[in-house]
Amino acid sequence: MAQDLEAAYGLDTPDDNIALYRDWAQTYDAAFAEDMDYVLPMHVAQAYRDGGGTGPVIDLGAGTGLCGAALRTLGIAPVTATDLSQEMLSVAEGKGIYDRIFTGNLLERLPVDDGAFAGAVSSGTFTHGHVGPEALPEVLRVIRPGSIAVLSVNAAHWVDKGYDAAISALAGTAEASWTEVPIYGASAKGEHAKDLSRILTLKRIPV
Template sequence: MNDDPDLEAAYGLEGPEGSKKLYAQWAQSYDSSFAADMQYRAPNAVAQCYTRISGASPVLDLGAGTGLLGAELMRLGVSAVDGTDISPEMLAQAKKKGVYQRLFEGDLTQQLDFETGAYAGIVSSGTFTHGHVGPEALSEVLRCMARGAWAVLSVNAAHWEALGFETVLEREAMQIAEWHKDDFALYGKGAQGSHAKDKGWLLQMRKA
């Protein structure tokens, strides 16, 4: 099977305008042409991890996309979830799932439009990856979190190494009470193409 051209384009993105253009085109078919075909595991893995270590709400889903992570959280009993994404077209698909209290456009590389410490939990799947958001956004993630809140973020493993996530975590150490990471397979056994065996980290951090 050939590589998904949309996935290849996503891994090669540069800057927010490229993201907006790609996801405007991909939004309607994302769940079927990518998530289902590749057996995309990140939304379930993040939701399972978050409910295990915290489960507190309200929760903010960063890079909510079409709402796959929000749907998993609802299935596991986590209510009061908001979602933000850079793509209005992806958010329109997320709205159809009926799992979010609030959806709003936002660029995680900039400051989001709400007060510091607004959320009891932060989750994200598929946003911290090639061509998307790097470790520089962790400071904004921490700003969003109330004291003692947990964040669970999926991070593409190669992206983690290439951009130096651990260096940034060390720099933010005064704000982080603890953090650790667990590895997982981004895609299921039925996935095909050059990215089928890609790995990810589940970054878990608690705000001091």
């Protein structure tokens, strides 16, 4: 598990992501999420609910469906999933969480109409070697005016990748707020056990 987590933090390209998560998909939930007490998906889902988020919602970088499951637990549906890794999505599909699943790259244009969803969530995707703030306009494109997107952003990644400047550039397009939460629960062990994430809420401004 520790080796896979370090590999995830060290990713550089979409091809690197595809290769890692292809090999990790079948063991991700047990060997990572359970072992590390991965509480971030529930933090994201709760922030979405508390912000007034409703369905239909798109789960960006859905992986094996941990955030989608949290949304369902909170009574939020329908939920669509997209991820770069088909192998991770195949695991999610087996859980019966999502109403629709498709592969997609947030760093490109998703095969989704403008304003197709009443909101968006993302847990664990805006982090080292994955997706950066350059994807924020695409996130806003796929949600309706007046709706929200709730995204987890690794706290160290926030500084390294210049999220403050990127969010400032969205002035007139979105209103932003954030809080900071632990990524892992009390039983987590290892170098990353105390890592933090910022839960970024973007509200798309009607024009």
